[in-house]
Amino acid sequence: MHKFKRVISMMLCLCMLGSAAACEQTDTGGKNNGEEDLQEEEWANLEIINPEDYEIDGVVSISPLKASTMNDGIFQGWGTSLCWWANRVGYSDELAQQTADLFFGDDGLRLNIMRYNIGGGDDPTHNHITRTDSAVPGWLVWDEEAQDYVYDYDADKNQLNVLERCVEAAGDNAIVEVFSNSPPYFMTVSGCSSGGFDSNVNNLKDECYEDFAEYLAHVTNYIQNEMGIEVTSVSPMNEPNTNFWGANSPKQEGCHFDEGESQSRIIELTYEALQQYDLPNVMVVASDETSTELQINEYNAYSDKAKEYLGRINTHTYNPTKIGELGQLARDEGFLMWMSEVDGNGIAGTNAGEMGAGLWLGEKIINDINALDPAAWVLWQVIDKHISEEGYNGRQDSGMIDITQGFWGTAVADHDNQDVILTQKYYSFGQFTRYIRPGMTIIQCGGDSLAAYNPETKELVVVALNKSDKDRYMNYDLSQMESVGRRVQAIRTSGTIEDGEHWAQLEDFGAYEDGFVAELKANSITTFIVSGVELGNVTFEKVSMDGATVTGSAAWNNGDDTFDKVIDGDPNTFFDGLAEGWVEIDLGKKLKFDTLGFAPRAGYESRMTGGVFYGSNNGKDWKEIYTVKFSPASGINYIKLDKEQNYRYIRYEVPEGRAEGANEDYLCNIAEIELYREVE
The missing domain is CATH 3.20.20.80 (Glycosidases)
Structure with missing residues (x-):
């Protein structure tokens, strides 16, 4: 199996960034390093919210691979x-x-x-x-x-x-x-x-x-x-x-x-x-x-x-x-x-x-x-x-x-x-x-969220929307980070100008080992500040798809934006599939991977919401690998899977009908599909 290595050393890049332009300190009541206001014995008193304790509405992966390179990563x-x-x-x-x-x-x-x-x-x-x-x-x-x-x-x-x-x-x-x-x-x-x-x-x-x-x-x-x-x-x-x-x-x-x-x-x-x-x-x-x-x-x-x-x-x-x-x-x-x-x-x-x-x-x-x-x-x-x-x-x-x-x-x-x-x-x-400040590095992510990293204070800032009239619980997956601290601060705006919340400081809570669970109040915007985050060195091998064949459903208006575009290596080309559309990749043999990469069609990212990736070894019996529950970020999204996968066939399809409140049916629009394996 031919592979080439994609090596991402974000910590080195961001350390250099931090020395070039120090971030303005986020004023959230903390001290310079974001955690000095909590003594070690106080950490044990923070309630750790684990994803298994709640009915999770969706997972948002925040990866150092999506850190901005614009202006050398300096917002x-x-x-x-x-x-x-x-x-x-x-x-x-x-x-x-x-x-x-x-x-x-x-x-x-x-x-x-x-x-x-x-x-x-x-x-x-x-x-x-x-x-x-x-x-x-x-x-x-x-x-x-x-x-x-x-x-x-x-x-x-x-x-x-x-x-x-x-x-x-x-x-x-x-x-x-x-x-x-x-x-x-x-x-x-x-x-x-x-x-x-x-x-x-x-x-x-x-x-x-x-x-x-x-x-x-x-x-x-x-x-x-x-x-x-x-x-x-x-x-x-x-x-x-x-x-x-x-x-x-x-x-x-x-x-x-x-x-x-x-x-x-x-x-x-x-x-x-x-x-x-x-x-x-x-x-x-x-x-x-x-x-x-x-x-x-x-x-x-x-x-x-x-x-x-x-x-x-x-x-x-x-x-x-x-x-x-x-x-x-x-x-x-x-x-x-x-x-x-x-x-x-x-x-x-x-x-x-x-x-x-x-x-x-x-x-x-x-x-x-x-x-x-x-x-x-x-x-x-x-x-x-x-x-x-x-x-x-x-x-x-x-x-x-x-x-x-x-x-x-x-x-x-x-x-x-x-x-x-x-x-x-x-x-x-x-x-x-107020919380994503000059000098930070933007990290693209999906799920109605925006993230930024402060290399000086080792804090990760996540701003999340809930546009539903029901409270939601989102799991923010930080498993690709080298380390995640315990403390999570939360600031929220909701309700009315007369009696609602206006940058309301909520009670701190504890992150679990690989991320944090965010409680998102109905029709609100909440900012989370996670302490003690190290982006670390993330090294992946990209699994080669040389020799792979692609089949799929028809493109819109039988045009040129066909299913083969999903493995052409160009995120600016895309498969413009229709309702109930699908694309299937035959890798030629079983290949191991533990990270899924995919790029939505630029400008139409929300059309991937509800799409499902499957794996199979005979092209008939399919097992779900990952479901896109929220609008992904532009460009390649990197999803660290729960366990290593080993499949010959990869399939992406959209469900029938339309999402609740949507004005169009699910459409099979996707630009790229990639597979990766993390290198120890």
Whole structure:
């Protein structure tokens, strides 16, 4: 039997990571190493919850093999755009400080990334924008005496007021990015900063590319060298290759840039302008596209020089088609990537009430990070709605939201009472942002969960959703870790803003030898912190399938995404099987393995939920090996089986019908099947 060894030495990698960038200490009441607050004699008093003592609803395997390699495994953090809410609240020092503390402070969300919007500023004779917050002032204004456009460094004082306070609240972890939605109106073809007369056509004048790049560099230089705020990056475009940005829009600024030459040109010129201002450490990033599929197309269309000048790819995930392919492209090409903007008014859960919006956000975070593997995740706006009897600049505010439904943002600014109204979506966001900190390493996993490892404190953080209206017990399998400590801390958000849980510290409990059992309250988000975790050195041999033959059911529409794709070694190809579909591998002879590897179809991970793997030695009598009970992570999932298997035939199939609450039948969608054997 021919085999090749796949050797994963995660502990070495993560020790190096820890020395390069120390993780911020998780504030959960513990000391530096996460366990010093418990004396040895107290360990015996922690109740150990064993999986055999409960009716387990599912198993989630957390493997060091799924540790992120993006940015050398260093997660950079969480953030929000300051556009547009900071423009609206920044007139008030009281609201500016409240928001800085609530969103970036240690007692709040502990965000650390701020995306400051360099406004283009619209023609002062225009009044088509109806929102009170989205008419962001430009830095260049017409001077009658000079008969030219000159810089007004107080024009955007509201947003800058908030920026300064947020940087201070975030402390040493603060990361500031500046971005543009549109050039100044007088540099555009339409003379309007909300877009072009034809929203499918470039709206920056051909002769103004250098002027616009200089504008971005000038503002960046002012923020960094005059205000003393370090700027990490500049993004010159926002969702550029869309038809969203039309002249005289009632909503916001925007500008179309075609993929290819137009986008490459502004990337190159912005980079060169930053060099002219002696800002070599400020990177240019792009394209902040609305769709991950469009972002793939745009990256591939960049000029070689633009790719050389780019410091990072920014993508939005409003339309996450081919999200897994973009993540794979980042790994293949070796570029840094952020998920730099998303939000929405969706809900999740089952009769979840006020938790519905928060569960939707949690689901979005988990799906994005597990599929895309970004180095940072940034919410669009933490505040999207405002309350004010007088309104602002002659416009009326939208007023209070219905917090039992879906809504954009996480909080509402009450200008009449100079207060910020929080929601369960705010506290749901904090279940991630407060405990998965900059410097940690993300570990992809399934089961509506997200994991991260702190190499400094030896703590594993797991954030878990329960979107059911019934309590659930999940077994988190940590058997691939070298060691697991005894103490498990739990923090939970559930219920309503009035009488629910808000980062409620639950009673500590004990892990068992190979993992922990998580009690997940109905319609809740819970963060678990497991002490004393060593990832260790995990060494597997991949069992060769050379000479194996594959059979299966028909592909959708009798297309090319056929069953043979499951052993072609490429996670970007997949079997697009139908309801009651199946795929069967004849290995040619009995082979031993103790770890099952499988990859779902990227972007359709949930379609593997309910799928079952079987083994047989005659192709007729089948024994169940593993059932996929929850949506798996993107890419290869590694499942350590209870015992060594020895089979000639491997079969994967989906059951008849559809899962409870699903809107489609079970579909046989799977990208890869692999077998491994652990090496002692």
